Amino acid sequence: MADNEEKSLTAESSSTSAKPSVAGENREPITEKKKCGDVEEVSVATELNRLSIKEEEKRDSVLHEPEDSNIEAVISGDTVYTSASRFEDLNLSPELIKGLYVEMRFEKPSKIQAITLPMIMTPPYKHLIAQSHNGSGKTTCFVLGMLSRVDPTLSKTQALCICPTRELANQNMEVLQKMGKFTGITAQVFVPTGVPVAKQAPVSPHVAVGTPGTLKKWMTYEKLDLSHLKILVFDEADHMLATDGFKDDSLKIMKDIEYQKKKKNLDTSFQVLLFSATFNETVRKFVEKIVKGDPNKLFVERKALTLDSVKQYKVVCPEEQNKIEVIKDQIMELGDIGQTIIFVETKVSADKLHKALAEMGYDVTSIHGSMTVADRDTVVKEFKANLTQVLIATDVIARGFDQKQVNLVVNYNLPCTYNTEEPNYEVYLHRVGRAGRFGGKGAVFNLLLDDGWDKEAMEKIEKYFGANVKEITTWNSEEEYKGALKEAGILG
DNA sequence: AAAAAAG
Numbered sequence: 001m002a003d004n005e006e007k008s009l010t011a012e013s014s015s016t017s018a019k020p021s022v023a024g025e026n027r028e029p030i031t032e033k034k035k036c037g038d039v040e041e042v043s044v045a046t047e048l049n050r051l052s053i054k055e056e057e058k059r060d061s062v063l064h065e066p067e068d069s070n071i072e073a074v075i076s077g078d079t080v081y082t083s084a085s086r087f088e089d090l091n092l093s094p095e096l097i098k099g100l101y102v103e104m105r106f107e108k109p110s111k112i113q114a115i116t117l118p119m120i121m122t123p124p125y126k127h128l129i130a131q132s133h134n135g136s137g138k139t140t141c142f143v144l145g146m147l148s149r150v151d152p153t154l155s156k157t158q159a160l161c162i163c164p165t166r167e168l169a170n171q172n173m174e175v176l177q178k179m180g181k182f183t184g185i186t187a188q189v190f191v192p193t194g195v196p197v198a199k200q201a202p203v204s205p206h207v208a209v210g211t212p213g214t215l216k217k218w219m220t221y222e223k224l225d226l227s228h229l230k231i232l233v234f235d236e237a238d239h240m241l242a243t244d245g246f247k248d249d250s251l252k253i254m255k256d257i258e259y260q261k262k263k264k265n266l267d268t269s270f271q272v273l274l275f276s277a278t279f280n281e282t283v284r285k286f287v288e289k290i291v292k293g294d295p296n297k298l299f300v301e302r303k304a305l306t307l308d309s310v311k312q313y314k315v316v317c318p319e320e321q322n323k324i325e326v327i328k329d330q331i332m333e334l335g336d337i338g339q340t341i342i343f344v345e346t347k348v349s350a351d352k353l354h355k356a357l358a359e360m361g362y363d364v365t366s367i368h369g370s371m372t373v374a375d376r377d378t379v380v381k382e383f384k385a386n387l388t389q390v391l392i393a394t395d396v397i398a399r400g401f402d403q404k405q406v407n408l409v410v411n412y413n414l415p416c417t418y419n420t421e422e423p424n425y426e427v428y429l430h431r432v433g434r435a436g437r438f439g440g441k442g443a444v445f446n447l448l449l450d451d452g453w454d455k456e457a458m459e460k461i462e463k464y465f466g467a468n469v470k471e472i473t474t475w476n477s478e479e480e481y482k483g484a485l486k487e488a489g490i491l492g
Numbered sequence: 493a494a495a496a497a498a499g
Contacts, residue, residue, distance in 0.1 A: 164495065196498055213497035239495090246496075346493070369495055395494045418493065427494090 072301070073115070076126065076294030081118040084109050090117055092148055095182040100144075103178045110137035112298075113144075119296045120145040125230075125271040127295035129237070129287055131279050133305060134433025135440075138275045139402070142233040143176050145273060149231050150206045152184040156228035161209040162253065163235045164246060166191040166373065167380055168400045172235060173209045180207075190214045190224070192373055197221050212240075212249035219256050227260040229270045236399045237274035238283040238426065241290060244418065251290075277305065277433060278426040303466035310435050310442035311488035314458055315472040316450050322475060323412060323447045324356055330481040331410065331445075332362050332390065337490050338407035339383070342392045343431050345413040353412065354392050366392035399430045402437060407490040409435045411446045414457050423457035425464050443488035445472075445481075 075081065084090050086108055087100050100106045109117060112132040119128055120141065132138055146159035161176075163169040173189040180187070188203055190210025197217040204225060208215070218224035232254070239245040254272075261268045272291050279287065279299065288295070306312075317323050331340060344350045347368040354366040365388045367379045376396075382388045384403055391397075395415065415427035435442025446469065448454035462469050472480045485491035 166496085192497070194498095198498085211496060213499080217497080244494095249496075398494085415494095 071115075071132075072299050074297040075119075076296060077124075079122060079124070079126075081115075081122060083114045084117050085114060090121060090148070092144075093183065095184070096144070096147055096180070098182045099147075099179045103181050104140075106140070110140070112136050112138060113141050116141045116298065117144060120271075120273060121148050125149070127272045127274075127291035127293065128298070129274045129279070129291065129295050130298040131276060131300050132298070133300065133307060134277045134430065135307070135402075135437040137438070138277075139172060139175050139235075139400075140179070142235065142273050142275055143172065143179055146207055146231055146233060147176070147180045147183060147185060149271070150183075150185050152206065154228070155204055155206075157204050157206065157208050157224065157226055158228055158230045159207040159233070160215075160226060160229055160231075160257075161207070161233040161235060162215065162240060162246075162250065163209065163211060164239050164399060165396055166211055166376065167367075167397055168235060169210050170377075170380075171400065171402060176207060176209065190218055194373065197223060212246050212253065215253060216249060216256075219253070219260075225260060226257045227264045227266055229257055229261070231271045231273065232257070233273045233275070236276050237287065238276045238279045239399065241274075241287050242283050247286075254290075278429055280426060302464070305429060306432070306465045306467045307436050307442075309439055310432060310444060311484070312432065312444045312446070312467060312469040313472055313484050314446040314448055314469050315475050316448045316455065317475050318450060320449065324353070326445075326447060326475065327353075327357065327410065327412075328360060328362070329476070330478060331408070332357070334482075334485070334491065336492075337485060339386065339388075339403065339405045340390045340408040340410060341397070341401075341406055341431075341434050342390065342410040342412050343398065343415075344392060344394060345416070347394055349413070350392050350394055357390075357392075362390070363388065364390040364392055367396060368394040369396055395427055395431070397434070398427050401434055403434070404437045404440060406435050406437070407440070407442050407488075408485075409442070409444045411444065414446060414448070414454060414461070416457065421453070423461050425461060428461050429465065441489040443485055443490055445484075 087097055116128060116130050119126065130141065142161065146161065150158045161172055163172060169189050169191050173187060176187050185207060186205045187207040187209065188205035190208055191214055198221055200223055202223045208224065219226065234240040234250065240250045241247050257270065258268045274287055274291065315326065317326060327342065344353060347370045350366045350368045354364060357364045365379045365382065367376055383391050386405055409431055411431060415424040415431065417424045432444050435444065446458060448458055458469065461467065472484060474480055482491060
């Protein structure tokens with residue numbers, strides 16, 4: 001109930017939405033253009049290199065960026081976008097600027113923010129498909145994008161963000177509320193609460209954030225009117241539009257928005273932003289078809305996606321039971337290494353591992369989709385408050401979950417693709433990305449069995465990302481684990 | 493068989 005109450009972000013009086021300049025007068029454009037049909041292939045590598053030298057000098061900035069070379073950008077149309085080296089370059093309202101500095105405590109845009117924010121905010125508002133590394137600041141891109149495009153004086157829902165899980169929806173809502181605290185913009189999260197949607201009163205927050213099922217419900221019961229929508233965001237877009245993900249729901253919501261607009265004889269167009277750290281070839285092709293009319297695109301080369309700051313290790317355990325011993329003896333007894341997430345494949349194995357460790361007297365929590373929403377919320381709240389140190393999880397929190405203190409990720413099982421022999425490369429990358437947020441240090445332990453599939457899958461993953469995954473050669477050697485964690489920089 | 497969902 002409380003979750004679905006409309007929340008005002010207001011702390012001060014509102015202002016009209018800001019419009020950024022089309023191109024900076026005194027700044028150099030980020031692009032070197034090469035004509036290629038009606039689309040221009042644009043290399044931003046030169047600019048990025050220049051930026052990284054600059055950033056090297058200012059070491060103490062809040063946002064530490066992982067290396068962002070190997071980015072490929074395609075800009076459509078004639079608009080020249082200028083990389084925003086400061087938030088002031090974006091013509092944001094003073095209230096939004098205040099939110100960025102005072103509430104978020106940002107100093108300047110991260111690389112992905114510097115590049116995409118002008119693309120998002122400059123009219124004509126083009127669609128954007130943007131890929132960038134885990135922990136590089138994508139959320140700020142689309143949250144700021146939504147906030148900057150909302151007119152606070154118009155009491156209509158103008159921005160919508162669709163997320164794959166309630167946890168991510170809640171997390172994005174928190175960021176939005178913080179960033180927009182001084183703007184007067186209202187926002188509401190749409191996730192299951194236990195109260196039937198049919199019994200809810202109609203609402204019209206400026207910004208809506210939610211999960212597909214609940215959003216669909218609110219729309220079909222005509223409790224949420226999106227006929228004035230200006231901007232639609234898909235967080236974890238590759239999963240939101242994947243066949244084995246939320247493709248049908250996502251397309252249905254897009255159709256319903258158009259229908260709502262048509263019914264009121266309003267312009268049916270709206271800007272679409274697609275953000276993710278991963279876009280495999282299949283999804284990428286499909287995604288490019290979804291957003292019509294030459295979207296701006298930003299992609300990262302696959303081999304450049306793994307974070308250098310997060311060291312990866314693998315260890316072959318003779319028996320399944322040994323995995324629990326590794327967790328017990330090598331991880332639970334380490335002392336101060338920050339927080340840990342242990343990923344398992346199924347809900348049942350999450351419960352089993354939780355029970356096993358609890359019986360040995362260890363203080364762990366777990367989260368998966370069969371738990372009550374109240375329990376899920378509590379577990380996340382406690383973990384985010386640093387009250388718990390070890391969290392066992394299914395892939396509910398594989399994507400997007402942002403907790404800076406997570407230094408260690410354990411893959412109790414390697415992620416596999418359902419009904420195939422293939423490992424799930426995307427999920428692997430997302431899990432690993434829970435550690436080392438915003439350039440922080442991290443380590444990953446992959447617990448393998450000696451049964452063939454595990455080792456093969458691990459090798460495929462290494463090859464796919466060109467990753468260096470070092471082997472811990474003796475599964476029960478304390479020195480080796482400690483050495484690994486010291487090497488990763490998370491053990492003193 | 494992860495996830496979302498008064499399906």
